[in-house]
Amino acid sequence: MSGIEGSPARLFAALGDATRLGLIGRLSDGSERSIVQLGENLPISRQAVAKHLDVLLGAGLVRRTRSGREVLFTLQPEVLVDARNWLDQVKSQWDGTLGRFRDFVENQP
Template structure:
């Protein structure tokens, strides 16, 4: 049975949607355990902002935090990521199978060799024939004027 609402999976993908959180996970993947200050060092943001990102990762179950004295150590947790990978693999298998069937169908298509080239050919089914539309003769009255381009957003 397919679950249409899986809160753990939703939280995992929501946590992974942010590039800063993905970078934090990548740093934790390189080392077994890092303190919050070590983890925050390469980022150009405040420690409270890093803590908010770590809260999201902790709520999603991707990171565990352990306090020893005044130091908080963070570790990567694999279980939610495994669930996300299982979900992705199920759909990857679905699309792979369907694309393989499509490729086999296209490669076996007998119509590609004998298909008429003219869309008006009597051998072309009526549903595929192109109907000529009446020309407006270049009249400026029938054309829509384009609006000026707005300012572009830089990301």
């Protein structure tokens, strides 16, 4: 339903960095923030923040809007649902087959 998204691997890869997860956390309150705002408490350069935002943008996790001289980013949470669905699919498939087969080896040397 999301539309523009790419592969799940690309999405998870975008989530696979602590700095980017922090940026998502900052945007999770629904606010719009500029690049400098988003990098305010971070120990990295503005350019590094911009690159991270590019990755998030490429995965469809944020949206860019230009406002005057600054660029504002907002979270786009639809694609998070895609990630969740992928996880649920794997989990439910695993749960389903576990009910059928009981030859589950729990060997620990």
